Amino acid sequence: MIGQSPWARARGIRSISDDENFITALRSPQAALFEEFIMSPRALTRAELSGWLRLADASGVPAAACAALLGAFASLEALFAASHAELAALVGDAAAQSVLAPPAADFEQRVDAALAWLDEPGNALVTRHDPAYPGPLAELYDPPPLLYIKGRVALLHARAVAIVGSRGATPQGLADATRFARELSDAGLAIVSGLARGIDGAAHRGGLDGASSTVAVIGTGADLVYPACHHALAHEIAERGALVSEWPLGTPARSAHFPQRNRLIAALSGGVLIVEAALRSGSLITARLANEMGRDVFAIPGSIHAPLSQGCHALIRDGAKLVETAADVLDEFGLDPARPVNSKRGAPTAASADADLDNDTRRLLDAIGYGPVPLELLAQRTSLPSGTLHRLLLQLELAGRVAALPGGRYTRIDGAQAEPAQARGTSAVLHSGA
Numbered sequence: 001m002i003g004q005s006p007w008a009r010a011r012g013i014r015s016i017s018d019d020e021n022f023i024t025a026l027r028s029p030q031a032a033l034f035e036e037f038i039m040s041p042r043a044l045t046r047a048e049l050s051g052w053l054r055l056a057d058a059s060g061v062p063a064a065a066c067a068a069l070l071g072a073f074a075s076l077e078a079l080f081a082a083s084h085a086e087l088a089a090l091v092g093d094a095a096a097q098s099v100l101a102p103p104a105a106d107f108e109q110r111v112d113a114a115l116a117w118l119d120e121p122g123n124a125l126v127t128r129h130d131p132a133y134p135g136p137l138a139e140l141y142d143p144p145p146l147l148y149i150k151g152r153v154a155l156l157h158a159r160a161v162a163i164v165g166s167r168g169a170t171p172q173g174l175a176d177a178t179r180f181a182r183e184l185s186d187a188g189l190a191i192v193s194g195l196a197r198g199i200d201g202a203a204h205r206g207g208l209d210g211a212s213s214t215v216a217v218i219g220t221g222a223d224l225v226y227p228a229c230h231h232a233l234a235h236e237i238a239e240r241g242a243l244v245s246e247w248p249l250g251t252p253a254r255s256a257h258f259p260q261r262n263r264l265i266a267a268l269s270g271g272v273l274i275v276e277a278a279l280r281s282g283s284l285i286t287a288r289l290a291n292e293m294g295r296d297v298f299a300i301p302g303s304i305h306a307p308l309s310q311g312c313h314a315l316i317r318d319g320a321k322l323v324e325t326a327a328d329v330l331d332e333f334g335l336d337p338a339r340p341v342n343s344k345r346g347a348p349t350a351a352s353a354d355a356d357l358d359n360d361t362r363r364l365l366d367a368i369g370y371g372p373v374p375l376e377l378l379a380q381r382t383s384l385p386s387g388t389l390h391r392l393l394l395q396l397e398l399a400g401r402v403a404a405l406p407g408g409r410y411t412r413i414d415g416a417q418a419e420p421a422q423a424r425g426t427s428a429v430l431h432s433g434a
Helices: 004-012 016-027 029-038 045-055 063-072 076-080 084-091 093-102 108-121 153-157 171-186 197-208 228-240 257-267 283-292 306-318 326-333 351-356 359-368 373-380 386-397
Strands: 123-127 147-150 159-163 190-193 214-217 242-245 270-274 294-300 404-406 409-412
Touching: 004 351, 016 045, 029 076, 045 063, 045 076, 045 123, 045 147, 063 076, 063 108, 076 093, 084 359, 093 108, 108 123, 123 386, 147 228, 153 242, 159 197, 159 214, 159 257, 159 283, 171 197, 171 409, 197 214, 214 228, 228 242, 228 294, 257 283, 270 306, 270 326, 270 359, 283 294, 283 306, 294 326, 351 373, 351 404, 359 373, 359 386, 359 409, 373 386, 373 409, 386 404
Parallel strands: 159 190, 159 270, 190 214, 214 242, 270 294
Antiparallel strands: 123 147, 147 242, 404 409
16 A cells, blocks of 8 residues: 655655656755755754763663654653653553663764764764655654664665565575565665565675665664675665665664564555565564555465465465566556666576577477476486586586575576675674775
8 A cells, every 4th residue: 555655745745656756866866965865864962862872772661662652752851851650650660760860871972972973974863753754654653753864864765675585595585585676666665675585685695786775774773784694785775775774873683683673664655565474574573564564565476386475475365466577566566667767787587598508498398397306306307418417507507597406406596696605693794885
């Protein structure tokens, strides 16, 4: 379901079309300085920053309680000057006690660290009271009081679609995520995802390849990258897109953070596309939240035998739109597919890539199809000599047309991008300009 953004209404933009045209103008190179100017968060004094950090970091005070307090008091000064009884009436005794508790011993050092982080190029801290705070997040039951942003703040106000899915994605799933993201980005939609391994990383790469870039909502502090193998990707997103976190600087990855992050992914998007997901995938949480917010939910179907298709099939049974091409998604947004004139590169179609193949290679690709096929079955289907079969499989694998899977199985792919295999479970520090 697509509606006019609060940001657009606040600026007198009369329709979705006007909103789109304005955003498109903002994205043009000629308007880069204008984009930066109107979306620049308000500068904070040290006293203001201290107040926001004190509220956001109060132990045991959820975002919903912070929102209730911010709505009840005209300023942070008035909030912290209130009595325990006044606060308890709004958020309960325990939360009131936490808000009024003296700051931790290292609090001033943390304020210094936040100020130093803000001094780095491209870093911004947007408070709940800032006009640059994204309207869709403000409408949440539990909006974050603070957003730490590396990159283009304006992207958080652009029309967007989320693309999420399995961390253990198949080669074809990675290819689909990249292709859909690139084509949707070229058509004018920013790509929102969570910087996880698998589908998320592929979606971010596709968004960067397209015209409208990408937003990564992360589950750590904005000065960290998790997983560490996405350090280079996160740096590129910070340079050309936006990294967003609601967590204090230095916060490591914790399992509880990722479901909370998913609500921001859903809220920032006009719809959510699930590429591959098992029945118990965290991606289904994002889809459920999107549905509850009135966003569209899209799912790519797969084989009935594939575990990573079961979550998508369940969503489709529950009313998600089955999509086979980016045009199916764009239709719901009222957008037309765009020529990739602004893309870094265009992906060749399978038909064009097949044109230069010899007959044996074509026969082998037809025999593999898009599902895992054992080597023995390929030999039966193609009747190729063993040496020829192995040689052609190796050539296709090196060309990125076929992926070798555990158990001596093979699957056909269209332009999948492999992810680095190192540092799966660690975080890396992210510095501006690093």
